[in-house]
Amino acid sequence: xxxxxxxxxGNPGHVVFIGAGPGAADLITVRGARWLARADVVLxxxxxxxxxxxxxxxxxxxxxxxxxxxxxxxxxxxxAISALLVQQAQQHALVVRLKGGDPSVFGRLEEELQALSRxxxxxxxxxxxxxxxxxxxxxxxxxxxxxxxxSASLCTAMTQMHTLQAGHHADTEVFYMAGxxxxxxxxxxLAAAWPADTAVNVVSRAGWPxxxxxxxxxADLAAAALVHAGRPTVVxxxxxxxxxxTAAGHRPHxxxxxxxxxxxxxxxxxxxx
Amino acid sequence: xxxxxxxxxGNPGHVVFIGAGPGAADLITVRGARWLARADVVLxxxxxxxxxxxxxxxxxxxxxxxxxxxxxxxxxxxxAISALLVQQAQQHALVVRLKGGDPSVFGRLEEELQALSRxxxxxxxxxxxxxxxxxxxxxxxxxxxxxxxxSASLCTAMTQMHTLQAGHHADTEVFYMAGxxxxxxxxxxLAAAWPADTAVNVVSRAGWPxxxxxxxxxADLAAAALVHAGRPTVVxxxxxxxxxxTAAGHRPHxxxxxxxxxxxxxxxxxxxx
Numbered sequence: 001x002x003x004x005x006x007x008x009x010g011n012p013g014h015v016v017f018i019g020a021g022p023g024a025a026d027l028i029t030v031r032g033a034r035w036l037a038r039a040d041v042v043l044x045x046x047x048x049x050x051x052x053x054x055x056x057x058x059x060x061x062x063x064x065x066x067x068x069x070x071x072x073x074x075x076x077x078x079x080a081i082s083a084l085l086v087q088q089a090q091q092h093a094l095v096v097r098l099k100g101g102d103p104s105v106f107g108r109l110e111e112e113l114q115a116l117s118r119x120x121x122x123x124x125x126x127x128x129x130x131x132x133x134x135x136x137x138x139x140x141x142x143x144x145x146x147x148x149x150x151s152a153s154l155c156t157a158m159t160q161m162h163t164l165q166a167g168h169h170a171d172t173e174v175f176y177m178a179g180x181x182x183x184x185x186x187x188x189x190l191a192a193a194w195p196a197d198t199a200v201n202v203v204s205r206a207g208w209p210x211x212x213x214x215x216x217x218x219a220d221l222a223a224a225a226l227v228h229a230g231r232p233t234v235v236x237x238x239x240x241x242x243x244x245x246t247a248a249g250h251r252p253h254x255x256x257x258x259x260x261x262x263x264x265x266x267x268x269x270x271x272x273x
Numbered sequence: 274x275x276x277x278x279x280x281x282x283g284n285p286g287h288v289v290f291i292g293a294g295p296g297a298a299d300l301i302t303v304r305g306a307r308w309l310a311r312a313d314v315v316l317x318x319x320x321x322x323x324x325x326x327x328x329x330x331x332x333x334x335x336x337x338x339x340x341x342x343x344x345x346x347x348x349x350x351x352x353a354i355s356a357l358l359v360q361q362a363q364q365h366a367l368v369v370r371l372k373g374g375d376p377s378v379f380g381r382l383e384e385e386l387q388a389l390s391r392x393x394x395x396x397x398x399x400x401x402x403x404x405x406x407x408x409x410x411x412x413x414x415x416x417x418x419x420x421x422x423x424s425a426s427l428c429t430a431m432t433q434m435h436t437l438q439a440g441h442h443a444d445t446e447v448f449y450m451a452g453x454x455x456x457x458x459x460x461x462x463l464a465a466a467w468p469a470d471t472a473v474n475v476v477s478r479a480g481w482p483x484x485x486x487x488x489x490x491x492a493d494l495a496a497a498a499l500v501h502a503g504r505p506t507v508v509x510x511x512x513x514x515x516x517x518x519t520a521a522g523h524r525p526h527x528x529x530x531x532x533x534x535x536x537x538x539x540x541x542x543x544x545x546x
Contacts, residue, residue, distance in 0.1 A: 019406070026304040029294065029402060033303055102402070104409035104416045104513075105425065113413055114517050125410035127402045127480070129302060129375070133292070136377035137398035140386055143377045143427075152378065153443050154416075155424035169442035170426050207400070240377075244387050 012121045013040070013093040015085065017109060019102040019128015020044075022232075023207030025051035027134065032126045040092035043085060045100055052098065059096070062088070078108055082115035089121045102130040105154055106176050130154065132174040134207035135234045141201060141241060143172050148247040149239035157185050168192045172240030179204065179225075179233030186221030189237060194218055201241035204231035215241075285394045286313070286366045288358065290382060292375040292401015293317075295505075296480025298324035300407065305399045313365035316358060318373055325371065332369070335361070351381055355388035362394045375403040378427055379449050403427065405447040407480035408507045414474060414514060416445050421520040422512035430458050441465045445513030452477065452498075452506030459494030462510060467491055474514035477504035488514075 016035045021027030028036075036042065036056040044052070046065025053061060064081045088095045103109045103125055116123050132154050136143045143152035153170035157178050164181055166173075166188035178185050182202070190196060196219035203213045204227075214227050218237070239247045289308045294300030301309075309315065309329040317325070319338025326334060337354045361368045376382045376398055389396050405427050409416045416425035426443035430451050437454055439446075439461035451458050455475070463469060469492035476486045477500075487500050491510070512520045 017410075019402075019410075021302065021400075024304075026307065027302050027400070029300050029302055030306055031297075031299040034299065102406045102410075104406055104414075106417050107415065108419060109413075109415040110418050110517055113415075117517070123413070125413055127294075127300070127406040127410040129292075129400045129402060130406060133375045133377055133400040133403060137290075137292075137375075137400040140396070140398055141377075142380065142382040142386075144379050144429075145383050146381060150438075151426050151428035151442065153424050153426040155443070156417075165423075169424065170428070244383055244390065 012119065013089045013091075013095055015089050015095045015097060015116055015121060015123040017097045017099065017103045017107075017112070017123065017125045019104075019107075019126060019130075020049070020052060020098050020100055021129040021207060022101050022131040022134040023049065023205060023211070024209065025049040025055070027129050027207050028052065028055070029126060029128060032128065035094075035126060036096055036098070038094055039096040040094050041088045042096045042098055043081070043088065044098040056096070078111050082112050085112055086115055086119050086121065089116065090119075099128070102128040105130045106156060129207070131176060131206050131232070131234045132236070135174070135201075135203035135213075135236060136240065138206050138211045139201055139203060139213045139236075141236070141244070143174070143236070143240040145239055145242075145247050152240055157181070157188065164188055166192055168194050171238055173237045174240070175235040175237070178235050179228055179231065182225045182228075182233075182235065183222035185235060186218055189218055189221075194237065198238060199241040199243075199246075200224075201236040202228055202233060203236065204228040204233040206232075206234060285392065286362045286364075286368055288362050288368045288370060288389055288394060288396040290370045290372065290376045290380075290385070290396065290398040292377075292380075292399060292403075293322070293325060293371050293373055294402040294480060295374050295404040295407040296322065296478060296484070297482065298322040298328070300402050300480050301325065301328070302399060302401060305401065308367075308399060309369055309371070311367055312369040313367050314361045315369045315371055316354070316361065317371040329369070351384050355385050358385055359388055359392050359394065362389065363392075372401070375401040378403045379429060402480070404449060404479050404505070404507045405509070408447070408474075408476035408486075408509060409513065411479055411484045412474055412476060412486045412509075414509070414517070416447070416509070416513040418444075418512055418515075418520050425513055430454070430461065437461055439465055441467050444511055446510045447513070448508040448510070451508050452501055452504065455498045455501075455506075455508065456495035458508060459491055462491055462494075467510065471511060472514040472516075472519075473497075474509040475501055475506060476509070477501035477506040479505075479507060 018032040039059040041060045043062045099107045149171035151170040152172040157164045157166045198218040200216045202224040205211045291305040312332040314333045316335045372380045422444035424443035425445040430437045430439045471491040473489045475497040478484045
């Protein structure tokens with residue numbers, strides 16, 4: 001850990017963006033935890049684990065996930081968060097901006113980095129575990145498989161225009177923020193030439209003690225909606241969703257994936273470490 | 274942390290796969306560090322930070338990255354690692370398998386999970402920060418950008434047949450293990466219809482204090498080879514490689530990415546937190 005310049009009169013503080021990981025507080029990195037222990041102020045989103053507060057009891061915690069800074073794609077909300085971040089950095093030596101998952105993946109990091117840059121405020125980014133990695137860990141289904149899966153794409157099906165798009169780009173595709181439109185996502189994937197019996201694994205609250213995982217065939221993806229209703233959800237499609245050993249030797253880019261995975265439908269609670 | 278069953282006579286132990294993160298020891302998760310503190314044996318690869326040993330001074334540390342368990346794609350080496358893992362789990366209550374980055378991304382996790390399953394050995398996976406996330410953090414260039422980049426693909430250009438392939442699948446593509454063939458990767462990407470002036474960011478030893486980053490246009494990618502020679506390297510191509518603000522509004526899947534990013538060529542040492 002380097003030295004943080006004490007805020008002299010007129011000198012702004014330093015901002016550290018930290019990926020809190022997708023769930024339970026113990027999925028934050030050691031580096032992130034150490035920065036938190038020194039923070040004067042922490043700006044946090046709704047999704048992060050309240051237990052993270054015990055890592056920075058000395059800090060002032062500001063909830064920017066609440067109303068007025070909602071999780072909608074309202075850019076005015078994002079501008080308000082950026083303005084608050086700048087304001088706090090002008091008043092405190094060390095400001096932590098805590099984000100769920102990893103800041104560089106669907107974390108709207110660019111807007112906040114630009115705001116700090118415009119005001120000459122220094123910052124750094126501590127990476128975190130993004131939801132796709134936590135999902136693969138808790139289901140024990142690696143996103144890449146030797147001889148079968150050389151690429152894993154982290155994507156959102158939701159465009160800025162609030163339409164849903166999906167394609168067939170990588171051997172494994174992991175969709176973020178698709179929990180509310182699983183039926184539509186399934187239809188879009190079928191339309192993008194994924195075979196109806198492609199393995200799909202849906203994981204909600206990955207990384208938490210109450211994580212749920214369910215297996216589906218692509219044609220039955222809509223059935224997952226009830227299981228995972230109201231929970232942060234990632235959808236793993238293709239090689240990385242298949243049971244161990246069943247994808248070996250297949251090369252989905254050359255041959256459409258046809259995997260003999262049973263549609264389990266019921267959810268499997270995962271053990272807490 | 275749950276209870277680990279003590280190994281009764283004939284009962285195998287429990288294996289925990291842990292992603293150590295891509296570099297410095299403090300990028301491991303708190304959960305991973307806690308498991309390490311309880312390990313009887315740790316099987317580790319060559320790339321992980323020696324400082325991680327201080328997290329498990331009580332454990333026996335077995336280097337499976339050395340000769341005989343090389344990092345080549347030799348499947349006999351992988352079989353030997355899996356066999357050793359099974360053997361250790363039959364002799365100890367808690368065996369940690371420590372992997373660089375995240376176990377589910379290019380970690381050859383499937384083979385080891387299958388070996389444990391065949392022997393009825395229980396296990397779990399603790400996710401880690403994969404190199405792409407650490408690269409984005411240290412260059413402060415988010416992999417996704419609102420309105421410009423909805424997908425980031427983590428891929429290896431090297432096939433199992435030791436030929437190099439590259440495509441144009443996601444808005445941002447991050448290539449792992451491509452450091453030795455940057456010129457060839459550049460030519461393959463041009464052949465896959467990425468424009469010659471596509472932004473490419475090459476980062477070596479992401480997450481370490483001596484991380485290096487260099488900016489290139491795709492046509493000049495070969496120039497990065499000298500800068501990053503002999504260092505673990507990731508190559509970020511497309512929206513996620515572009516400077517802040519320059520990718521907004523572009524939609525590379527509809528329109529080829531044409532970014533006005535200067536080719537910096539010289540390496541920029543990144544500050545240690």
